[in-house]
Amino acid sequence: xxxxxxxxxxxxxxxxxxxxxxxxxxxxxxxxxxxxxxxxxxxxxxxxxxxxxxxxxxxxxxxxxxxxxxxxxxxxxxxxxxxxxxxxxxxxxxxxxxxxxxxxxxxxxxxxxxxxxxxxxxxxxxxxxxxxxxxxxxxxxxxxxxxxxxxxxxxxxxxxxxxxxxxxxxxxxxxxxxxxxxxxxxxxxxxxxxxxxxxxxxxxxxxxxxxxxxxxxxxxxxxxxxxxxxxxxxxx
Amino acid sequence: xxxxxxxxxxxxxxxxxxxxxxxxxxxxxxxxxxxxxxxxxxxxxxxxxxxxxxxxxxxxxxxxxxxxxxxxxxxxxxxxxxxxxxxxxxxxxxxxxxxxxxxxxxxxxxxxxxxxxxxxxxxxxxxxxxxxxxxxxxxxxxxxxxxxxxxxxxxxxxxxxxxxxxxxxxxxxxxxxxxxxxxxxxxx
Ligand SMILES: [Fe+3]
Numbered sequence: 354x355x356x357x358x359x360x361x362x363x364x365x366x367x368x369x370x371x372x373x374x375x376x377x378x379x380x381x382x383x384x385x386x387x388x389x390x391x392x393x394x395x396x397x398x399x400x401x402x403x404x405x406x407x408x409x410x411x412x413x414x415x416x417x418x419x420x421x422x423x424x425x426x427x428x429x430x431x432x433x434x435x436x437x438x439x440x441x442x443x444x445x446x447x448x449x450x451x452x453x454x455x456x457x458x459x460x461x462x463x464x465x466x467x468x469x470x471x472x473x474x475x476x477x478x479x480x481x482x483x484x485x486x487x488x489x490x491x492x493x494x495x496x497x498x499x500x501x502x503x504x505x506x507x508x509x510x511x512x513x514x515x516x517x518x519x520x521x522x523x524x525x526x527x528x529x530x531x532x533x534x535x536x537x538x539x540x541x542x543x544x545x546x547x548x549x550x551x552x553x554x555x556x557x558x559x560x561x562x563x564x565x566x567x568x569x570x571x572x573x574x575x576x577x578x579x580x581x582x583x584x585x586x587x588x589x
Numbered sequence: 590x591x592x593x594x595x596x597x598x599x600x601x602x603x604x605x606x607x608x609x610x611x612x613x614x615x616x617x618x619x620x621x622x623x624x625x626x627x628x629x630x631x632x633x634x635x636x637x638x639x640x641x642x643x644x645x646x647x648x649x650x651x652x653x654x655x656x657x658x659x660x661x662x663x664x665x666x667x668x669x670x671x672x673x674x675x676x677x678x679x680x681x682x683x684x685x686x687x688x689x690x691x692x693x694x695x696x697x698x699x700x701x702x703x704x705x706x707x708x709x710x711x712x713x714x715x716x717x718x719x720x721x722x723x724x725x726x727x728x729x730x731x732x733x734x735x736x737x738x739x740x741x742x743x744x745x746x747x748x749x750x751x752x753x754x755x756x757x758x759x760x761x762x763x764x765x766x767x768x769x770x771x772x773x774x775x776x777x
Contacts, residue, residue: 358776359599360598360599361719363598363599363601364599364601364602364718364719365601365603365718365719366718367717367719372604374715374716375604375716375718376651376716377650377651377716377767378651378656378714378716378717378766379716379717379718379766379767380721380767380774381651381767381768381771382774384722384774384775385737385773385776386775386777387737387777388777390701390702390736390777391672391701392664392665392666392701392707392709392724392777393709393722393777395664395672395673396664397664397673397675397676397677397678398674398675399628399675399676400675403628405623405624405625407623408623414623415620415622432597433597434596435596435597436595436596436597445612445613445628447609447611455608456611456620457608457611458618459607459608460608471611471615471620471622471623472615472620473611473623474623475624509603509605509606509608509612511609511612511613517664517711518722518777520662520711521600521602521720522602522604522605522713522720523600523601523602523603538603538604541603541604541718542603544601546598547598548601550601551600551601572600573597573600574599574600575599576599
């Protein structure tokens, strides 16, 4: 498959002074553009044998005892820009606990650790590109940036498509969170429609009565061109 | 009006943030027992044919400060120019939490087509809003036909993509995110 060029207009800018960490960590010179080669068109393939039984259940996967918080299903599909499902995609997630605290020695926020919440999970998409996690809704948390900046509730997502050139890390936000428009990290994205696509709606069709609510988050990876006029990839 | 194309737009990237290791290498940051081992510990088994090499490096920001919270991923073909199967050739390297040094123990890849041997890198961290793509080429190889290196407008920047040989089977590859000696980053 031949990757189509990345549309960078729908992504955050590298240098975003409102997000202070980006100031010294953003390249100043232009990216060098070119056609994808086999190094970008191929990528690692992860099999279901990678997964443990509870890998996609963040409520139970740390100690086997349930984590505290609002129980939610997060589900969706991984698609490409041609709206084709991406099966076999490894989806990894990480998040703060219900109080907004990460299990990390650099996180010193007042909110306590939950002894039963580790904060990571992973799964592999099905034939239709679908995935599902069971977790607790993460809390918002303050962070050192501006004098009083808070991250909206969010789950970090890392996705492997079929090629290394499709590699994507992003964050999912929750419908209705008033902190979303205030967030300096979200504001690194100039295109409001691109921001909107990071906000997962409440999905009562997947909520389970007397058990959990559900949010839907579809992820679109960079697409590829498939035409009958295309030769096989060089070197493969 | 014209017919709609019915295409989708790629989901926007967001920074991996300071806690990327919780999700990608939890054992490395002390969250043990969820996954047996972290993903991408080694790209190839010990008996993989080819020249076994070690590449080490650091990543500096625009002030010259070494990043200690970065995650580097690599993808490459083997010594015969083959990618895969499975996740063979993929590695994930958290930089050392104290020194910022990342280490890749691998086999030297073959050149593919006209391209010189190289390893694709993808770099994420707090403050990096979209993962940075670059490549490791190797000192001592003939790069005169490599399509990417030969068409760089600023030829003085080619050296930022070439790992320095530091020993029989060892190389050093330091990355500069910004400023003097800024590494070439790619959009391929
Ligand atoms: Fe976060």
